[in-house]
Structure formats: C-alpha cells, structure tokens
Amino acid sequence: MQNLYPLQIKKTNDGKLTVKWSDERVDEITLTKLRDECPCADCKGESVIFNNYIPIKSPFKAAGFYEISKIESVGNYAIQIHWKDGHNSGIYSWDILRQIGENKK
Numbered sequence: 835m836q837n838l839y840p841l842q843i844k845k846t847n848d849g850k851l852t853v854k855w856s857d858e859r860v861d862e863i864t865l866t867k868l869r870d871e872c873p874c875a876d877c878k879g880e881s882v883i884f885n886n887y888i889p890i891k892s893p894f895k896a897a898g899f900y901e902i903s904k905i906e907s908v909g910n911y912a913i914q915i916h917w918k919d920g921h922n923s924g925i926y927s928w929d930i931l932r933q934i935g936e937n938k939k
C-alpha cells in the first residue's frame with residue numbers, strides 16, 4: 835500500500851471526487867461517502883484509554899454538509915478537505931482514500 839499515491843485528484847461537477855492512482859486504478863468517490871467516512875476524531879470517534887468514545891450522529895445535516903469548498907494537500911501523504919458547512923478537520927491519507935475508493939470502509 836505504501837507505494838500507492840494519487841496522480842490526480844479531481845472534483846467533478848456531479849458530486850464526485852475522481853482519484854487516479856499510481857497503479858492506474860481510477861476511483862470515483864461520491865462526496866456523500868467521502869463526508870460520511872470523514873476520518874477525524876469528531877466524526878469517527880476517538881479511542882480514549884480503556885474507553886471507546888463513539889460520536890452521536892446527528893440526522894440533521896447542515897447546508898453544505900456534502901459540498902467541498904476546498905481541498906488542500908498535506909505533506910505528500912494526505913489531503914485535507916474543507917466542507918462548505920465549515921468542517922475541515924478530516925485528513926484523508928492515501929491509505930484511507932484508497933480504502934474508501936475500494937469500498938473497504
């Protein structure tokens with residue numbers, strides 16, 4: 835997995851993120867899935883020693899919840915996605931992005 839990295843990441847006009855990988859694979863990830871799989875501690879919960887903190891998922895979705903305002907690269911290993919509802923703490927490493935693309939998450 836370590837040798838896999840995206841050659842191109844592109845937001846499409848129909849609500850998807852296209853990721854072209856170094857092994858020629860192309861993933862189309864819907865923004866809905868991408869947001870639902872946000873890897874940050876608020877969305878995914880955080881392991882606290884001996885306790886598992888599980889976030890309560892609100893059925894209420896703010897405006898812009900599934901819309902991307904900006905994508906930034908983080909080093910050479912991840913992207914940070916800024917969502918239009920203001921959420922931006924999710925860092926999607928290549929590993930996570932690939933797992934989402936392969937539906938392993």
Ligand SMILES: [Zn+2]
Pocket residue numbers: 872873874875876877878921923924
């Ligand atoms: Zn999050």
